[in-house]
Amino acid sequence: MGSGQWHVEKRSTLRNDSFLKEYAPVSETGSLAIIVLGASGDLAKKKTFPALFNLYHQGFLNPDEVHIFGYARTKISDEDLRDRIRGYLVDEKNASEKAEALSKFLQLIKYVSGPYDSEEGFKRLDKAISEHEISKKVSEGSSRRLFYLALPPSVYPPVCKMIKEWCTNKSDLGGWTRIVVEKPFGKDLESAEQLSSQIGKLFDEQQIYRIDHYLGKELVQNMLVLRFANRFFLPLWNRDNIDNVQIVFREDFGTEGRGGYFDEYGIIRDIIQNHLLQASVLCLVAMEKPISLKPEHIRDEKVKVLQSVIPIKDEEVVLGQYEGYKDDPTVPNDSNTPTFATTILRIDNERWEGVPFILKAGKAMSSKKADIRIQFKDVPGDIFKCMYLEQIEPFSHTKYMYRYQKNCWSKLSCNATGQKQGRNEFVIRLQPSEAMYMKLTVKQPGLEMQTVQSELDLSYKQRYQGVSIPEAYERLILDTIKGDQQHFVRRDELKAAWEIFTPLLHRIEKGEVKSIPYKAGSRGPAEADQLLKKAGYLQTHGYIWIPPTL
Ligand SMILES: NC(=O)C1=CN([C@@H]2O[C@H](COP(=O)(O)OP(=O)(O)OC[C@H]3O[C@@H](n4cnc5c(N)ncnc54)[C@H](OP(=O)(O)O)[C@@H]3O)[C@@H](O)[C@H]2O)C=CC1
Numbered sequence: 001m002g003s004g005q006w007h008v009e010k011r012s013t014l015r016n017d018s019f020l021k022e023y024a025p026v027s028e029t030g031s032l033a034i035i036v037l038g039a040s041g042d043l044a045k046k047k048t049f050p051a052l053f054n055l056y057h058q059g060f061l062n063p064d065e066v067h068i069f070g071y072a073r074t075k076i077s078d079e080d081l082r083d084r085i086r087g088y089l090v091d092e093k094n095a096s097e098k099a100e101a102l103s104k105f106l107q108l109i110k111y112v113s114g115p116y117d118s119e120e121g122f123k124r125l126d127k128a129i130s131e132h133e134i135s136k137k138v139s140e141g142s143s144r145r146l147f148y149l150a151l152p153p154s155v156y157p158p159v160c161k162m163i164k165e166w167c168t169n170k171s172d173l174g175g176w177t178r179i180v181v182e183k184p185f186g187k188d189l190e191s192a193e194q195l196s197s198q199i200g201k202l203f204d205e206q207q208i209y210r211i212d213h214y215l216g217k218e219l220v221q222n223m224l225v226l227r228f229a230n231r232f233f234l235p236l237w238n239r240d241n242i243d244n245v246q247i248v249f250r251e252d253f254g255t256e257g258r259g260g261y262f263d264e265y266g267i268i269r270d271i272i273q274n275h276l277l278q279a280s281v282l283c284l285v286a287m288e289k290p291i292s293l294k295p296e297h298i299r300d301e302k303v304k305v306l307q308s309v310i311p312i313k314d315e316e317v318v319l320g321q322y323e324g325y326k327d328d329p330t331v332p333n334d335s336n337t338p339t340f341a342t343t344i345l346r347i348d349n350e351r352w353e354g355v356p357f358i359l360k361a362g363k364a365m366s367s368k369k370a371d372i373r374i375q376f377k378d379v380p381g382d383i384f385k386c387m388y389l390e391q392i393e394p395f396s397h398t399k400y401m402y403r404y405q406k407n408c409w410s411k412l413s414c415n416a417t418g419q420k421q422g423r424n425e426f427v428i429r430l431q432p433s434e435a436m437y438m439k440l441t442v443k444q445p446g447l448e449m450q451t452v453q454s455e456l457d458l459s460y461k462q463r464y465q466g467v468s469i470p471e472a473y474e475r476l477i478l479d480t481i482k483g484d485q486q487h488f489v490r491r492d493e494l495k496a497a498w499e500i501f502t503p504l505l506h507r508i509e510k511g512e513v514k515s516i517p518y519k520a521g522s523r524g525p526a527e528a529d530q531l532l533k534k535a536g537y538l539q540t541h542g543y544i545w546i547p548p549t550l
């Protein structure tokens with residue numbers, strides 16, 4: 001492999017030995033049972049099993065140790081489950097190359113059918129796991145059991161109870177039992193706390209992995225390094241220099257058959273409260289430097305940021321619902337559920353007072369992307385300052401802008417639209433086309449002294465050619481096996497996140513904050529752009545970053 005290349009197989013080589021000794025969990029071996037509950041469902045086939053297959057294919061799951069169990073109510077055979085998921089594990093391009101691994105992987109999968117709230121099914125599940133462990137000659141208590149709940153949260157309490165009673169590792173001889181739970185973890189502060197208490201009575205916090213797959217995305221994982229390993233960000237990363245921060249998620253498709261689920265939750269619970277805020281993005285942008293890289297130290301800092309967020313004001317919220325959303329027969333005709341939301345969060349601490357954090361998410365939008373946009377303040381005493389053309393007759397028909405200085409107009413930095421120059425921005429594109437770029441003003445090459453917007457660009461496809469960026473679920477499942485909780489949501493973090501959004505969510509449910517209709521395939525309600533402007537965001541006109549091609 002050439003220089004500058006790395007693969008997921010080499011992840012550990014990114015960390016030096018002293019780091020490994022101090023922070024990484026001890027390596028674990030022995031029988032490993034991975035149990036996917038809700039194996040018949042959408043998440044299991046689209047994300048969980050493909051991630052397991054990729055880990056297996058890359059050598060992270062030892063075929064001599066691992067066995068995979070699917071569990072759900074649907075009455076199907078082992079072979080039926082294999083047939084259901086087969087098509088999601090490989091694609092046309094790599095099918096022949098992966099054929100052998102695929103067939104061996106599928107043979108590791110066994111299916112057990114049973115209800116989620118009665119002992120009969122879980123006893124059978126335990127028997128199947130134990131048989132596998134016995135076949136591997138594992139002494140009782142030293143095996144590893146990972147339960148992945150790819151299930152609606154409503155069944156978490158009975159399922160956790162059944163696991164605890166019938167399926168945990170029988171004694172502590174170096175083995176473990178861990179459970180992975182999906183979002184949405186609750187619907188508001190009260191229900192989340194109730195769920196946390198129910199599960200907390202059964203399992204220790206160290207056994208519970210609240211997964212938010214945004215925490216497994218490459219550029220989200222890069223945030224800590226970026227912020228704390230680069231000197232030039234340190235003095236700039238504060239209210240003195242940053243005007244506003246935008247964290248944006250857009251999808252160019254609607255709820256697509258998930259209308260029933262979605263209508264109960266809405267875009268704030270589906271995306272903003274978890275992916276954009278609690279788990280990942282806002283916390284990582286705004287947190288202080290942790291005292292070390294230990295997972296608990298990092299999570300302590302995230303909680304502090306969340307606890308510093310002040311209550312959201314209704315006038316700093318715009319909700320939208322795309323036209324056609326209610327055509328889904330599972331969505332009520334009078335639904336006020338937002339499929340789009342822009343909300344401004346304000347962090348009341350020394351670093352961020354006065355800086356709006358604009359969180360924006362929408363379904364059925366004009367494009368698909370997720371990014372973090374940090375916009376810096378205007379340059380003080382800007383000698384290149386532009387004026388709008390309308391203000392400077394009689395030159396209004398030209399493309400140029402002029403500055404009035406020392407009793408004369410001089411031609412200045414102009415862009416094609418004749419608008420004011422843009423501010424510096426640092427953009428982290430999470431997806432698609434992972435990249436980081438800095439928008440800055442430079443001299444337009446040529447004889448004239450004109451300025452132009454350009455960028456310093458680190459586009460991953462170009463910089464890391466031939467590198468395959470691992471899927472978020474792959475990394476996170478691997479972390480659960482290693483016992484690394486850094487990229488999982490701690491109970492107090494979750495509570496703090498719900499504290500921020502619960503009052504707003506309740507007002508929406510009471511119809512006190514209304515969703516504005518917007519056209520599918522658009523930018524969302526125009527009111528959202530007006531809110532952005534009011535918050536201080538200044539759009540750079542006539543400039544678009546285009547991901548470089550090879
Ligand atoms: N799908 C996705 O893209 C994502 C999903 N998630 C989360 O992952 C979890 C699973 O999602 P997903 O796979 O889409 O869900 P599904 O609706 O596909 O449900 C998964 C399985 O759970 C069982 N199930 C469904 N409804 C009920 C019910 N009311 N009571 C008991 N069992 C039920 C069904 O299995 P059976 O009837 O055979 O028992 C079903 O196959 C959810 O918490 C979801 O929010 C998170 C991120 C993305």
Ligand SMILES: O=C1O[C@H](COP(=O)(O)O)[C@@H](O)[C@H](O)[C@H]1O
Pocket residue numbers: 213251270271
């Ligand atoms: O959790 C969810 O995430 C997906 C978007 O995930 P991505 O990795 O494709 O960006 C979203 O479509 C879904 O509604 C939500 O539940």
